[in-house]
Amino acid sequence: MxxxxxxxxxxxxxxxxxxxxxxxxxxxxxxxxxxxxxxxAARRDPLTGLLGRDGYTIKAQQVLRRYGDSALVVLVDVDHFKQINDTRGHAAGDRVLADIARRLTAWAGSHASVGRLGGDEFAVATRIGPGRRQLRLAQLTTLLAQPVEVDDGAPIDVAASIGAASPDILGTTALSLLQRAADAAMYEGKHSERAILAGPQHAAVPSINGRRAGRPGTDSLGRAA
Known part of the structure; x- marks a missing residue:
């Protein structure tokens, strides 16, 4: 015992x-x-001062939780950016990216999540109610189409492709699903000089790492090869 x-x-x-x-x-x-x-969340892109992918994702999810159906996720891709680098130089390309970042930040407002996902790709999650979305997206298209002033030459003409997605239309607040739909909408309107608001059909587009799967005659981003 x-x-x-x-x-x-x-x-x-x-x-x-x-x-x-x-x-x-x-x-x-x-x-x-x-x-x-x-x-x-604190890590920022050194060129633009925007949040990096991780920081953007964390804050964007907070925006979606807070605003729900009044939230809007926007993806932006600078058109012909490689051509700008090739013809005007990388310093001019950097100036374009920094200027685009500044415009996006001003447009989105102080409580938004604005990030640079990489290269010439940007993302925004902000509060814009259903009644104002089309107007605000049209304003963004006009804003991003303004020439960028550079120190060593003529202003650079710029344009951006824009896709957006909202929880009330797609029935979800999952950031990954909203971004996939916004991405599909963005490429549908590529070079059209207008923002595309995603519908349910965009959410059904197959994607790889947030990009549409390649189709015959296209690259991995769904663009003409």
């Missing part, structure tokens, strides 16, 4: 030790995850 009691006591002590060690570890894990999210 005494031997059994000693064994049970040792087991209790071991369980207590494990619990004591696990609690700080669990607390540190939670803290580490929270710190990672804060760092991701």
């Amino acid at each position: 005494a031997s059994t009691a000693r064994v049970q006591d040792r087991l209790r002590q071991r369980a207590l030790l494990i619990t004591t060690l696990t609690v700080p570890l669990t607390g540190w894990t939670v803290h580490a995850v929270s710190l990672h999210r804060q760092l991701a």
Whole structure:
């Protein structure tokens, strides 16, 4: 009996030790995850000052949770950007990207999530109610079509393709689904000089990493090869 009691006591002590060690570890894990999210949200693109992909995603999800059906997700792709780099130089291309970023930030407002997803691709999640969407998207198209002033030559003519998606039309607040639909809408209106608001048909377009799957005669982005 005494031997059994000693064994049970040792087991209790071991369980207590494990619990004591696990609690700080669990607390540190939670803290580490929270710190990672804060760092991701604070990380900004050095050229434009916009949020990077991770930071944009975190804040965009917050926008969608807060505003629901009054939220709008917008994807923007600068048209003929490679041509700008090739003919005017990379410094001019950088100026275009920085200027586009400034215009998007001003258009979206202070409570929006505005990010540079990479290259000449930008994303916005903001609050724009159903009654104002078409007007505000038309304003964005006009705003982004203004020439960019550069220090070493004539202004650069720019244009952007714009696709948008809203929770009330698509029946979801999932950022990935809204962005996929906005992406499909954007490529439907490529070079049309007008923003396209996604409908349910755009949400059904197959995609790879947020881009439409290639079709015969197109590249991986769905553009003419």
